[in-house]
Amino acid sequence: MRVIESVAEMVGLRRELQAPVGFVPTMGYLHEGHITLVKKTREENATAVASIFVNPTQFGPREDLAHYPRDIPRDLKMLETIRTDIVFVPGSSEKMYPAGYNSWVEVSGITERLEGAVRPGHFRGVATVVAKLFNIVQPDRAYFGQKDAQQLLVIEKMVRDLNINVTVVRVPTVREPDGLAMSSRNVYLNLEERRQATVLYQSLKLAEQLYRDGEKDADRIKCQMTDLIEQQPLAKIDYISIADSTTLEELATVKIPVLVSLAVRFGNTRLIDNIILE
Amino acid sequence: MRVIESVAEMVGLRRELQAPVGFVPTMGYLHEGHITLVKKTREENATAVASIFVNPTQFGPREDLAHYPRDIPRDLKMLETIRTDIVFVPGSSEKMYPAGYNSWVEVSGITERLEGAVRPGHFRGVATVVAKLFNIVQPDRAYFGQKDAQQLLVIEKMVRDLNINVTVVRVPTVREPDGLAMSSRNVYLNLEERRQATVLYQSLKLAEQLYRDGEKDADRIKCQMTDLIEQQPLAKIDYISIADSTTLEELATVKIPVLVSLAVRFGNTRLIDNIILE
Numbered sequence: 001m002r003v004i005e006s007v008a009e010m011v012g013l014r015r016e017l018q019a020p021v022g023f024v025p026t027m028g029y030l031h032e033g034h035i036t037l038v039k040k041t042r043e044e045n046a047t048a049v050a051s052i053f054v055n056p057t058q059f060g061p062r063e064d065l066a067h068y069p070r071d072i073p074r075d076l077k078m079l080e081t082i083r084t085d086i087v088f089v090p091g092s093s094e095k096m097y098p099a100g101y102n103s104w105v106e107v108s109g110i111t112e113r114l115e116g117a118v119r120p121g122h123f124r125g126v127a128t129v130v131a132k133l134f135n136i137v138q139p140d141r142a143y144f145g146q147k148d149a150q151q152l153l154v155i156e157k158m159v160r161d162l163n164i165n166v167t168v169v170r171v172p173t174v175r176e177p178d179g180l181a182m183s184s185r186n187v188y189l190n191l192e193e194r195r196q197a198t199v200l201y202q203s204l205k206l207a208e209q210l211y212r213d214g215e216k217d218a219d220r221i222k223c224q225m226t227d228l229i230e231q232q233p234l235a236k237i238d239y240i241s242i243a244d245s246t247t248l249e250e251l252a253t254v255k256i257p258v259l260v261s262l263a264v265r266f267g268n269t270r271l272i273d274n275i276i277l278e
Numbered sequence: 279m280r281v282i283e284s285v286a287e288m289v290g291l292r293r294e295l296q297a298p299v300g301f302v303p304t305m306g307y308l309h310e311g312h313i314t315l316v317k318k319t320r321e322e323n324a325t326a327v328a329s330i331f332v333n334p335t336q337f338g339p340r341e342d343l344a345h346y347p348r349d350i351p352r353d354l355k356m357l358e359t360i361r362t363d364i365v366f367v368p369g370s371s372e373k374m375y376p377a378g379y380n381s382w383v384e385v386s387g388i389t390e391r392l393e394g395a396v397r398p399g400h401f402r403g404v405a406t407v408v409a410k411l412f413n414i415v416q417p418d419r420a421y422f423g424q425k426d427a428q429q430l431l432v433i434e435k436m437v438r439d440l441n442i443n444v445t446v447v448r449v450p451t452v453r454e455p456d457g458l459a460m461s462s463r464n465v466y467l468n469l470e471e472r473r474q475a476t477v478l479y480q481s482l483k484l485a486e487q488l489y490r491d492g493e494k495d496a497d498r499i500k501c502q503m504t505d506l507i508e509q510q511p512l513a514k515i516d517y518i519s520i521a522d523s524t525t526l527e528e529l530a531t532v533k534i535p536v537l538v539s540l541a542v543r544f545g546n547t548r549l550i551d552n553i554i555l556e
Binding site: 007011100101102103104105106107108109110127128131132135136138157158161162163164165 | 289383442
């Protein structure tokens with residue numbers, strides 16, 4: 001496994017890599033979700049590239065950039081174990097955003113809702129860093145987890161709109177045995193919060209069950225999800241959404257494929273999760 | 279010479295092209311300036327690609343998109359004569375901007391001044407279409423005329439910031455024998471306007487002469503340029519700028535390298551020109 005810290009070196013190395021090149025961009029502090037992405041990349045490509053970069057431009061001024069969990073030595077060990085070929089670790093922000101940096105990729109429309117509404121500028125930061133990483137690594141395929149459903153839609157739309165020559169591969173969310181979606185932010189939860197956080201997935205499964213039982217009214221489904229979540233005293237709901245799975249427009253009547261997604265706070269920790277009903 | 283009208287076909291063809299690939303994006307209605315760009319591309323690359331696309335997203339709602347001059351058969355003949363290998367002509371706007379299109383490249387800072395101040399959204403359209411064309415054609419080098427000085431700076435900044443793997447080559451402005459910079463918009467000028475339009479370059483040469491003679495006060499240089507231009511009764515000055523040639527910040531005292539640029543209207547026709555003092 002080669003660890004590359006320089007942008008120029010990564011660009012130069014690209015020509016030597018055997019195609020197809022698969023790529024998993026991460027913010028590090030890897031968990032089973034990331035490992036699943038890299039394993040799939042490993043299986044489907046001649047070369048598997050991962051990156052670790054905590055991207056400052058996707059954090060809002062009052063968000064958790066400074067405290068975002070980091071453990072690069074542990075990440076590298078994990079990536080080596082699963083036979084990653086190349087890990088791109090630019091390290092300092094200045095390598096990706098030098099002084100005077102001022103170019104941004106904006107995906108309008110789907111970025112104003114849900115996470116974008118709560119985190120203004122977040123998806124501009126995501127789209128920009130992914131565009132940059134795609135230009136640096138030049139992968140044939142890039143792998144993203146379904147857990148960040150809106151992020152996936154934004155990246156797919158950016159790739160389509162800007163004619164970026166990368167195939168975006170969706171990978172199902174990896175969960176803990178009790179259903180909690182894997183996330184680097186789960187480490188923030190204390191024991192009691194962690195226990196109550198299983199309600200996110202339970203509420204999504206409830207939505208699915210209601211739909212399968214014939215309930216098509218989105219508000220009634222959301223009400224029942226809310227009731228279930230509010231049984232957990234530490235849970236504070238940011239939003240529950242039942243939306244078109246491509247445009248993210250909120251639906252009054254459920255029409256598949258539909259994205260059921262939610263954001264819930266436990267103390268200072270904000271968790272998101274979703275399922276697609278098809 | 280192959281003429282490619284489909285985005286997918288152009289993307290697919292790219293793998294077969296002999297490197298290095300040089301690229302000249304144009305809006306058509308070619309003149310000596312474009313021809314010089316393509317000839318240089320021809321000399322310096324194994325494969326010479328040009329594109330013709332009147333990009334709607336860089337025109338404002340009250341600008342001349344509908345009337346922008348077009349003559350693709352003539353353009354193709356000219357490009358064939360100078361041994362262009364590939365011409366990418368997407369034709370309809372919908373091929374580049376399908377329904378629901380919503381992703382944009384924004385270069386901040388240098389786009390708010392000069393042309394960007396008069397034409398809001400213009401450089402967003404330019405940066406976006408150039409990013410798209412770079413992704414479609416994937417050139418090693420791309421050639422742009424110095425006449426659109428701010429556009430060149432925007433593209434250079436975008437390429438640097440977004441790690442786009444293309445070398446941007448600056449090519450000096452090509453001029454008519456009387457000094458008027460070549461432009462597709464020159465055809466809009468009537469005979470009298472055309473005659474008076476030579477004052478743009480004369481005023482730039484005056485600025486150069488004043489500077490060489492020791493004048494370092496930007497306002498005094500601008501005043502003399504204004505006086506000269508206003509001797510032409512049909513000329514209406516939009517702006518005269520003496521700015522840092524990288525940041526485009528207006529200078530009180532001339533410090534080389536400096537960009538002296540201006541925009542002047544003759545009737546409905548708006549002309550721009552510039553020189554860099556080094």
